Amino acid sequence: MISLWLVIGLIIATVTTATLGAGFSVLGIAALFSGAAMATGAMAIALEFAKFVLSAYLHQRWQQMNILYRSYLTFSVIILSLITSMGIFGFLSSAYQSASTVLETENVKLAALKEKQIRFTSEIERLNRSINEIPANRVSKRIQVRAEIEPIIADLSKQIMGTDGLITQSNLKILEVKEKVGPLIYIAKSFDKDIDTVVKYFIFLFVFVFDPLAICLVIATSEALESRRKDKQQFTRDNLSASPTVVAESKSSHPTSEWPRPAEDSVDVIQMKFVDPKDKNAV
Numbered sequence: 001m002i003s004l005w006l007v008i009g010l011i012i013a014t015v016t017t018a019t020l021g022a023g024f025s026v027l028g029i030a031a032l033f034s035g036a037a038m039a040t041g042a043m044a045i046a047l048e049f050a051k052f053v054l055s056a057y058l059h060q061r062w063q064q065m066n067i068l069y070r071s072y073l074t075f076s077v078i079i080l081s082l083i084t085s086m087g088i089f090g091f092l093s094s095a096y097q098s099a100s101t102v103l104e105t106e107n108v109k110l111a112a113l114k115e116k117q118i119r120f121t122s123e124i125e126r127l128n129r130s131i132n133e134i135p136a137n138r139v140s141k142r143i144q145v146r147a148e149i150e151p152i153i154a155d156l157s158k159q160i161m162g163t164d165g166l167i168t169q170s171n172l173k174i175l176e177v178k179e180k181v182g183p184l185i186y187i188a189k190s191f192d193k194d195i196d197t198v199v200k201y202f203i204f205l206f207v208f209v210f211d212p213l214a215i216c217l218v219i220a221t222s223e224a225l226e227s228r229r230k231d232k233q234q235f236t237r238d239n240l241s242a243s244p245t246v247v248a249e250s251k252s253s254h255p256t257s258e259w260p261r262p263a264e265d266s267v268d269v270i271q272m273k274f275v276d277p278k279d280k281n282a283v
Contacts (some may be wrong), residue, residue: 022048051080139240
């Protein structure tokens with residue numbers, strides 16, 4: 001007989017795996033069809049429930065169904081499994097893209113800030129060079145040009161300082177995002193692959209394992225419950241057949257003593273005759 005704890009474990013594993021897979025699929029399909037997210041989500045929930053019920057039904061009634069009906073239900077389960085896998089792929093890729101997009105945005109922003117800083121620095125160097133190009137004997141001209149250029153240089157220096165602060169914030173944001181996708185970055189570097197390629201392979205692994213495993217767990221749970229029910233019935237029949245037969249003991253014959261019947265006393269019946277005094281014929 002299958003252990004009760006094994007059956008309970010199968011039920012828990014089936015419920016958790018099927019629920020999480022269905023949840024990821026519903027969210028992914030709703031994200032793919034965001035124009036009608038509520039309606040698409042409700043449809044996905046109904047299809048997920050039907051898929052697991054059909055899987056258990058096919059396992060229990062496989063031999064009793066005709067080949068056409070059985071083939072259609074099997075085809076339906078396969079198509080529903082592919083839809084679930086597509087939803088899981090959409091959910092996981094969307095979760096990765098949310099972090100990847102932030103990382104790419106911050107990288108572009110950081111590159112723009114650095115380019116802006118380089119441009120400001122080059123402008124300051126050009127202004128200083130223009131002052132140095134004035135001949136030394138033209139002191140008044142140099143002083144005049146310096147007086148005109150120094151406010152511009154001060155403004156550019158202030159902008160460079162502001163850009164430094166923005167670059168620091170952008171670097172901190174990139175580090176924060178890299179903490180979320182850090183393991184993927186490490187794996188990508190280890191295999192000398194692009195991070196998007198590594199994520200794609202991981203998502204395919206999840207897709208190929210998640211929903212087929214949930215279907216197999218549903219079938220295994222159904223089989224375990226059916227096997228346990230049959231084992232209980234067989235155990236009950238065995239106990240009934242092995243129980244001692246109750247043999248009715250014959251009653252011991254006791255001698256019946258007949259009591260002498262009491263003698264019947266004869267009863268003399270005295271008949272009394274009443275004579276009418278008016279009757280002359282009376283004796």
